[in-house]
Amino acid sequence: MISAEHLTKRYGSQAAVSDVSFRCGPGTVTGFLGPNGAGKSTTLRMLCGLTEPTSGRATVAGTAYRDLPNPGRVVGVLLDAGAQHPGRSGREVLTLAARVLGVERRRVGEVLDLVGLTGRAPGKRTGQYSLGMRQRLGIAQALLGEPEVLVLDEPANGLDPEGIFWMRGLLREFADRGGTVLLSSHLLHEVEAVADHLVVIGGGSVVADGSKEELLAGSGTLVRGLDGEALSGALARAGLDTTPTSDGALLVDGSTEAVGRAAAAAGVVLLELRQAEGAGLEQLFLTLTHAGAADVHHAAPVEEVAR
Numbered sequence: 415m416i417s418a419e420h421l422t423k424r425y426g427s428q429a430a431v432s433d434v435s436f437r438c439g440p441g442t443v444t445g446f447l448g449p450n451g452a453g454k455s456t457t458l459r460m461l462c463g464l465t466e467p468t469s470g471r472a473t474v475a476g477t478a479y480r481d482l483p484n485p486g487r488v489v490g491v492l493l494d495a496g497a498q499h500p501g502r503s504g505r506e507v508l509t510l511a512a513r514v515l516g517v518e519r520r521r522v523g524e525v526l527d528l529v530g531l532t533g534r535a536p537g538k539r540t541g542q543y544s545l546g547m548r549q550r551l552g553i554a555q556a557l558l559g560e561p562e563v564l565v566l567d568e569p570a571n572g573l574d575p576e577g578i579f580w581m582r583g584l585l586r587e588f589a590d591r592g593g594t595v596l597l598s599s600h601l602l603h604e605v606e607a608v609a610d611h612l613v614v615i616g617g618g619s620v621v622a623d624g625s626k627e628e629l630l631a632g633s634g635t636l637v638r639g640l641d642g643e644a645l646s647g648a649l650a651r652a653g654l655d656t657t658p659t660s661d662g663a664l665l666v667d668g669s670t671e672a673v674g675r676a677a678a679a680a681g682v683v684l685l686e687l688r689q690a691e692g693a694g695l696e697q698l699f700l701t702l703t704h705a706g707a708a709d710v711h712h713a714a715p716v717e718e719v720a721r
C-alpha cells in the first residue's frame with residue numbers, strides 16, 4: 415500500500431509538485447504518467463524519503479519511509495539505475511546490499527537469476543554494464559529484501575523489447591502475488607500493457623486517477639482513411655469531433671458505427687476502423703496533460719486497502 419496525501423514540493427517560488435494525492439493498493443500495478451518536468455521524480459523521491467515535502471505526507475505500508483526500521487524489507491526502490499558504483503561487480507553490489515538489509519546471501523543468487531543476470535554478467539564491473547543490464551541490476555536490488563511494495567522510476571529505460579516483455583511479466587507476477595507496484599514511465603504503451611491503475615500528472619498536479627479500463631472507456635473510435643482530408647471533412651459534416659493521432663489516424667469522439675456511416679455517406683474508403691483502446695492512452699495523456707490541473711479527471715475512487 416502506498417499513499418500520497420496532499421504532497422507539495424516548492425523550490426523557491428516554483429511548485430514542482432502541488433497537492434498530489436493518490437493511493438496504490440496491493441495486487442495492483444499503478445502506472446505513473448506525465449510529460450517531462452511534470453513532477454514524477456519529485457513525487458517518487460518524496461515517497462522514498464529522499465526529498466522532504468514542503469507540505470503533505472507520504473506513507474508506504476502505513477508508515478513514512480524515513481520511519482521504516484529497515485525500509486528495503488518493505489519497499490524496493492529503483493530511482494536511478496545509473497547510480498551504481500562503477501568499480502563494483504553486480505554481485506558485489508548485491509552482496510553489500512544484502513548485508514545492509516540483513517537478508518541471507520543466497521538471496522543474491524536468486525535475484526540475479528530472477529532478473530536474468532547470469533553467466534559472466536554478475537562478475538563484471540557495473541561500469542561495463544549496458545543501460546539494460548544496469549536496469550536489471552537495479553531491479554534485482556529492489557527485489558533483494560523481498561519487499562511488498564516496488565517503486566520504480568522509468569524501469570524500462572534501456573531495455574530491449576525482450577527485456578521490456580520480461581519486466582512486464584515480472585511486475586505482473588509481483589502484483590498478482592499481492593504486491594503493490596508504482597512505476598513511472600514515458601512509455602505509454604508499455605504502461606498500458608502492464609498497469610491496472612493509472613495516475614497521470616501534469617504541471618505538478620494529478621490530472622487523472624483511476625482504473626485503466628475506466629480512464630480509457632469511451633475514448634472513442636480510431637479511424638484511418640485513404641484520403642485523410644476527405645475523411646476529416648466527412649466527420650466534421652456529421653458533427654463528430656476529431657483529433658489527429660501521432661501516426662496519422664484520427665481519434666473520433668463517437669461510436670465506430672457513427673464514424674463508419676459518416677465515411678460511407680461521403681464515399682471515403684477506410685483503411686482502419688476500431689474502438690480507440692491503444693490510441694486511447696496516448697490521447698488521454700496528451701489531452702489531460704495539456705489541459706493542465708484545472709480539470710481533474712477521477713474515474714473512480716481508489717479503493718482503500720490497508721496493508
Ligand SMILES: Nc1ncnc2c1ncn2[C@@H]1O[C@H](COP(=O)(O)OP(=O)(O)OP(=O)(O)O)[C@@H](O)[C@H]1O
Binds near residue numbers: 429430450451455456
Ligand atoms: N532540486 C530541484 N531544484 C529546483 N527545481 C527542481 C528540482 N528538482 C526538480 N525541479 C523542478 O521541478 C519540476 C518537476 O521535476 P521532476 O524531475 O519531478 O519531473 P519529472 O516528471 O520527473 O520529469 P522527467 O520525466 O523529465 O524526469 C521541474 O520543473 C524541475 O525543473
